[in-house]
Amino acid sequence: MKIIIVENELYLAQSIQNNLSEKLNAKCEIYGSYDEALNTDADIYLINTNLHGNIKKLITEKKEKIIILLAPYVTYTTVMQPIELGADDYLQKPFSIEELIRKIKHLKEFYSLKEEINLYKEFINFIFEDIEIEIPKYTFPIFIKSSLNKAVEKFIFEISKKENASIKIIDLLKFNEKDFKNKNLIYVCLNFDKVENKDELKFLYKYKTIFILPKNYEKIEKCIELDIKAPNFLEEEILSIEEYIKFIITSYQYKFPDTELSRKLGISRKSLWEKRKKYGIFKQK
Numbered sequence: 001m002k003i004i005i006v007e008n009e010l011y012l013a014q015s016i017q018n019n020l021s022e023k024l025n026a027k028c029e030i031y032g033s034y035d036e037a038l039n040t041d042a043d044i045y046l047i048n049t050n051l052h053g054n055i056k057k058l059i060t061e062k063k064e065k066i067i068i069l070l071a072p073y074v075t076y077t078t079v080m081q082p083i084e085l086g087a088d089d090y091l092q093k094p095f096s097i098e099e100l101i102r103k104i105k106h107l108k109e110f111y112s113l114k115e116e117i118n119l120y121k122e123f124i125n126f127i128f129e130d131i132e133i134e135i136p137k138y139t140f141p142i143f144i145k146s147s148l149n150k151a152v153e154k155f156i157f158e159i160s161k162k163e164n165a166s167i168k169i170i171d172l173l174k175f176n177e178k179d180f181k182n183k184n185l186i187y188v189c190l191n192f193d194k195v196e197n198k199d200e201l202k203f204l205y206k207y208k209t210i211f212i213l214p215k216n217y218e219k220i221e222k223c224i225e226l227d228i229k230a231p232n233f234l235e236e237e238i239l240s241i242e243e244y245i246k247f248i249i250t251s252y253q254y255k256f257p258d259t260e261l262s263r264k265l266g267i268s269r270k271s272l273w274e275k276r277k278k279y280g281i282f283k284q285k
Helices: 010-023 034-038 055-061 076-085 097-128 149-163 198-206 241-252 258-265 269-279
Strands: 002-006 027-031 044-048 066-071 089-092 142-145 167-171 186-190 208-212
Touching: 002 010, 002 034, 010 027, 010 097, 034 044, 034 055, 044 055, 044 097, 055 076, 066 076, 066 097, 076 089, 089 097, 097 149, 142 149, 149 186, 149 208, 186 198, 241 258, 241 269, 258 269
Parallel strands: 002 027, 002 044, 044 066, 066 089, 142 208, 167 186, 186 208
Antiparallel strands: none
16 A cells, blocks of 8 residues: 655654554655645545645546545635545544544545445446336336346346435345335335235335336236347347347347458358348348
């Protein structure tokens, strides 16, 4: 862990350096101005807000890093504005090393969790990138079904983003009313079709609930049936070789040149031309 200390009070800067080197095993460097610190790269920046120079530029360029302000007094200029620009937190002088270490540990954990969440979001977006669905107008409770489970999962994911709410999965064969405590959560309910007395579930309607139904369930009015724009082979059936080849040609003939497309299919360019003719696929130039 590398820490840049931007501080003109040399005694304070050296005290911080010695303590963080010893207690956090950090590599610390001291700079006396904002301009000097601009050309550095570190995990954490500790910045005195009362130096001459352009603190705004330093914070703007380093806002992806952990920034803790060391402020002699708290004003809009020394604290609030730098935080608006991207600084994470501040300490008012004089402060204890223990409090500084606590803030550093807290912010390191926060940044680690933030990165982990972003990675999960990227992965989920990757998982769902081949499914296109339109989110219709809706009100809770939502009853939903589809021939493709993945489409239902994407629908729930998109609703959670739209509502800015987390998801909790509930098995209606095992649930307890105490499970429903937070009206800000989205409750995704399974096995609705297997519950014999549906009236017992009406109390759930005051929450943000989504009931997933089997695709052949036909007893609910205003049930959302997703209009899926997805490759056929994602559904619960196996394509024939000919159907698969037709799908690949149709989907990717403008993405890859014929030489590469035929190679990926394991056929010659002549065979690719013959397949197009057979399937009635015309490639526009």
